[in-house]
Amino acid sequence: MASPTNFLVHALLCLALATTVFSLSPKFYDKTCPQALPAIRKVVEAAIHRERRMGASLLRLHFHDCFVNGCDGSLLLDSTPAFETEKNALANLNSARGFEVVDQIKAEVDKVCGRPTVSCADILAVAARDSVVALGGPTWKVRLGRRDSTTASMALANSVLPSPFMDLAALINNFKDQGLNQRDLVALSGGHTLGLSQCVTFRNRIYNATNIDPGFAKERRATCPRTGGNTNLAPLDPTPAKFDTAYFKNLVKQRGLLVSDQALFNGGSTDKFVKTYSLNRNTFWDDFAKSMVKMGDIKPLTGKKGQIRVNCRKAN
Ligand code: HEM
Ligand SMILES: *[C@@H]1O[C@H](CO)[C@@H](O)[C@H](O)[C@H]1NC(C)=O
Numbered sequence: 621m622a623s624p625t626n627f628l629v630h631a632l633l634c635l636a637l638a639t640t641v642f643s644l645s646p647k648f649y650d651k652t653c654p655q656a657l658p659a660i661r662k663v664v665e666a667a668i669h670r671e672r673r674m675g676a677s678l679l680r681l682h683f684h685d686c687f688v689n690g691c692d693g694s695l696l697l698d699s700t701p702a703f704e705t706e707k708n709a710l711a712n713l714n715s716a717r718g719f720e721v722v723d724q725i726k727a728e729v730d731k732v733c734g735r736p737t738v739s740c741a742d743i744l745a746v747a748a749r750d751s752v753v754a755l756g757g758p759t760w761k762v763r764l765g766r767r768d769s770t771t772a773s774m775a776l777a778n779s780v781l782p783s784p785f786m787d788l789a790a791l792i793n794n795f796k797d798q799g800l801n802q803r804d805l806v807a808l809s810g811g812h813t814l815g816l817s818q819c820v821t822f823r824n825r826i827y828n829a830t831n832i833d834p835g836f837a838k839e840r841r842a843t844c845p846r847t848g849g850n851t852n853l854a855p856l857d858p859t860p861a862k863f864d865t866a867y868f869k870n871l872v873k874q875r876g877l878l879v880s881d882q883a884l885f886n887g888g889s890t891d892k893f894v895k896t897y898s899l900n901r902n903t904f905w906d907d908f909a910k911s912m913v914k915m916g917d918i919k920p921l922t923g924k925k926g927q928i929r930v931n932c933r934k935a936n
Contacts, residue, residue, distance in 0.1 A: 642922045644763035648742075653733035657746060660738075663728050664750040667721045672861035675751035676815025677718035682748035683811065683915065684716060685741065687798060688777045690919025692769035693740035695777075696722060696932040702771065709777035714851070715818070719933075722747070726932050740932035741766035745916045752912075755814060757863030758905035760913060767926030770935040784821045784878040788888045791880055798918055800911070806884050806893035807907040808915060812856040812877075813867040819844035819852040822877050829879070831886055836875040856881070868898035 649656045667674045685695040688706055695712070696719065699705040706712060707719075722743060729738045742764045753759045782794045795805040825832060826840045843852050856877050857867040867881075871894050876882035885894040897904040927936050 644765045644917065644920055644922070646761040646763055648764035649738060653729075653737045655732040656729050656738050659729045659732045660725050660743060660746045661750045663721065663725045664747050665754055667718075667724070668751065668754045672755070673815060674718055674721060675755045676811075676860065677716075678721065678744075678747045678751045679811055679814060681716060681718055681722070682744040683808070684712060684777070684781060685744050686915050686918045687780050687782075689769070689773065690921070691741050691745060691766050691916055692919070692921050692926060693744065693766075693929065693932060694769045694772040696740050696744075697769070697772040697935065698933045700934070704772075704774040706772045706774050706777040709774045709781060711781040711783070712777065722932055726929075730930075736928050736930045739766050739768045739926075739928050741768055741920070743932070748912070751814075752863055752908075755861060755863045757813075758909045760909035763913060763916060765920070765922055767921040767923075768929040768932075768935075769921060769926055782880065784817075784880045785824075786880050786883065788883040788886065788890060791883060792890075798915070800914065802890050803893055803907060804911040804914060806890050806897065807904065807911040809881065809884055810867055810897060810904055810908050812881060813859070813863055813865070815856050815860055816853040817856055817877055818850060819854070820850040822854065822879075825877070825879050825882070829882070831874055831882055832876075833874045836873075840877070865898055865901050865904055868894050868904065872898050 664678065681695060682691070685691055685693060688694055695706045695716070697705060698707070707716060722740070725743050725747060726740060729743065730736050745762050745764070745766065749760060749762050780794070780797070782791060786794065791805055792802055795801070800808070822840065823844055826837045826844060827846060840854055843849070843854060854877060857870050859866045870876060871881060871885040874882065876885070884890045897907070930936055
């Protein structure tokens with residue numbers, strides 16, 4: 621009987637099926653490998669214990685994976701005759717790090733699961749969350765079930781990863797292209813409460829910018845000369861191994877390190893979010909967690925698309 625009600629019921633059932641089968645879920649590995657998540661956390665914690673910065677580096681890998689054709693582990697693939705690795709893209713070359721830790725996690729998780737079960741894309745999502753927690757930040761349920769790509773694109777990485785020289789309008793557009801709004805932009809930029817940056821990325825700002833605290837500029841010039849020292853490191857906020865609100869407190873004082881950091885508090889539409897996060901840790905934490913889940917949902921490969929890589933560096 622083809623009644624309109626019948627049609628509606630059928631449509632709803634299809635929708636329900638499609639979303640249960642093909643959307644990500646925190647319980648994805650509960651049946652197939654319940655030991656997976658604790659195993660990932662253990663390797664992440666050990667790596668951070670060896671070097672605090674590794675937590676920052678792992679968080680950044682998930683971001684740089686998700687922005688390039690979705691969270692599909694494409695960033696981890698090494699070059700082949702068919703494509704050049706995304707590791708050679710402008711934003712990643714001599715900058716993205718932590719690939720050896722990802723290899724270690726993959727080896728350990730496949731060992732405890734007995735076979736390749738957890739995708740490299742999911743490993744990045746879980747390692748990012750575990751890193752934030754290990755460095756004193758919020759936790760959230762990571763939605764899982766992403767599958768791995770068989771290809772990568774350096775050209776796409778070059779065109780979609782945001783540059784540290786972008787102004788606010790460019791940053792807003794860049795995130796909008798990924799389905800992320802201004803609040804997501806500011807919350808996720810809060811990832812810069814962790815980690816370090818190289819002189820070459822902030823030199824122009826500390827010598828030429830007008831929207832910078834002079835004392836801060838002077839401090840940074842001491843280890844970032846006008847010429848040379850391109851790879852000298854400086855912290856993105858005063859507490860680079862602690863997930864706190866110092867990044868936002870700093871922006872309010874015009875002590876942002878990158879042009880793209882200070883752009884978020886420079887008299888524009890995002891000032892209010894920076895102000896809020898600088899004053900209210902819980903709001904930052906809640907929003908950061910929400911936006912991480914949203915970023916982790918960008919174009920995942922699910923169902924029968926993609927594969928579970930055996931080695932995160934190459935397609936099966
Ligand atoms: C809004 C646009 C963004 C731009 C333009 C940007 C740019 C940069 C740059 C230039 C560096 C320093 C790289 C180097 O000097 O080698 C960096 C580091 C970092 N970024 Fe971002 N970033 C952005 C957003 C994000 C987001 C959304 C996250 C994560 C949620 C993030 C997490 C990090 C972390 C943790 C580091 C430190 C990495 C380490 O110490 O190894 N960034 N970013
Ligand atoms: C400062 O700006 C000038 C003019 O744009 C440029 O030539 C110079 O290289 C900049 N200085 C630094 C240290 O980036």
